[in-house]
Amino acid sequence: MESHVLLRTEGAVRYVTLNNATKANSMSTSMIETLRETMKSADRDEMVTAVVLTANGKFFCTGMDFSAEEQPVGQRPSNEQELKYQQAVDLACSKTTIVLVNGPCYGAGNGLVFACDIRIALPSAKFVLSEVRKGLTPATISRYLVREWGTSLAREAMIIGRMVMPDELRKIHAIHHIVDDLQQGKSLVLSVLETSRKCAPRAVAQSKRIVNAVYEEAQAGSDKVIKEVFVDMIRPSDEAAHGIAQFQAGQRDVDWESYRRDRRQSKI
Template identity: 30%
Template structure:
């Protein structure tokens, strides 16, 4: 696909999806939403890709919605607005459910819908100069479409504050609340992301995929008999899988597993 708002590169087993509208602070519109959904859908199905990095060109990571797109939406009917919002919701879900691990590389400011993009990723690494803001209420709006992911990432109590105040907060504050996993000086950002990606690619592709699904499906679920049966079934199935057998055998035989050969 010939992308207008993104650049995509694949080096080894790692794909990098880069937001590429730096003159507009990588704000998204209907085109970038469609392209992000397409990119993550295709990369998620690519057996050669073991990890995906979501990055951005320019001084900002993502300023949220494009102003021209927002102006156009102001004239939409209720039904048109709902259809438009569903396209954004579907794109975020595609990233969240992507079977490959997704690492957000946040080099600059991340506002509004941009925070939804980051929250849908699995691992977040940010430059210490990046700032975050859920600015929707300043415009008379609410961060509804991104809320399932942002609340999971920052926690309900932090969301109570920042959804309501639209205050800007730092990368270090994002890390403190759990929204970002790691914060680095700008010149160390590439190395920090590369180290995480290397760790991901060293592991069993099937186990990484199943571990991602495990977190998503177990978090917040009561520990009852159904949960015990579910988790027992998962470990039994993966022990009997080809990569499960290979991983144990390679450990006992003191050799590299086949996915590192």
Template identity: 30%
Template sequence: MWVTFNRPHRSNALTPGMISKLKALLEAHRSDPSVRVLVLTGKGKYFSSGMDLSAANQADMQQRVGTGTAGSDATLLWESLRTFPKPIIARINGPAMGGGWGLLFTTDIRLAVRSAEFSFSEVKRGIVPAIISAYVVPQLGPFHAKQLFLTGEKISAEKAQEIGFLSGVVDTEEELDRETLRYVRVVLGNGPGAMSHVKSAVQFVSTHAHPENLRYVQELFDAAVVTSPEALYGMACFMQKAQPDWTQFLREQAKL
């Protein structure tokens, strides 16, 4: 089964509706014997630029924070992906930013074109990469995670492979298709029950996504990601295509 993020005009930014639909799709096919492997990709130049920070989606997100469902919606999707019993192959056709990159840490095999770039850009907008930290830190380690979270800098596909994030890097989309299909054929040749147990075993022995960790990052998401003055200021600057002046922001906050 192939799933394609299809908002190329918005760099495949994720909306609450997309999150709900993908979660429902995963649950519908979790026990479907006709689905043996899941391929995630994006249409156009981007894999995904992360959460949609447009004004409309900010309002929707703030409403969800008010009802306590914003963090839980994202957490449930990430957990649905992480615990999906079939292999998930990421066909990374272009840049993956913020939550778009974080989502990829729930996949099992990751292939990217050489032109793809990756960044956790949340801090540049005054946002905390809270929920995704539960998945990023165990895989990259605290050192790489903090460097990427704190700087928000982009890294190349080659660097992403160097730090252990990518399974392979290819030059063109044609090669990406060939390599993706090669992996599809490989996993289709394996026992589906055995692969499901392999995923469960790895998830069990790994230290990430323990319930107490998920509760903490979900609460942090609700408290700091959308409703804080810093996040609101950072997102407003983003919408205006302006560089945030954090020094001035802190001065203004000190007056309150």
């Protein structure tokens, strides 16, 4: 079976490609584990100075795989499961990370994008925090979204699940470059890599550490809240169970008003 995450190393660059196109690059538990281990490996490898992330197919990533066999929500998780999903998009890496977003990005896929340092997008890239439509919340990726989007846009996008276009994010520098097509995107990646070759690896790592430390100090205490919200989200809940069941049935726009009304009437 072909791997859902393709890896190759060219010189000092580790290339990572999401390769689950038949499922719109939704992330299975095995994909999550591969991504995490790939970043850890790159971090340890002194010969790797940069990581490039992209995807095959029409979509960049449609978030977590909510098919019946992969569903992490609505079942009481073990401590190991809680840790695994908290770290689902933990792409912490001391090396320069570049992402080429070749198509629409939904849910947790946004965490992959905005955990990276340099973000390049095609016009077809669209960013949607779709969790709220399923009765969920983007808990684990919120640290990246608030950091890179700012509180106002992140809040709006989280609570109404609207589509955010690349040009809107380009204006606030959350997306650094918008390219015309995939070939231009690949060329720009090479250009960025060529520039980064002139930068000392240890200085890069320390620079990233400084920026993250300043942000995290200003956000002291957020880890506790993020964990509380995440754990509450993945515990069994009627709302999440209903939202995911509707999603699995092909219903993308759940009538939540009717759902709440029906539940209220059933209790009377």
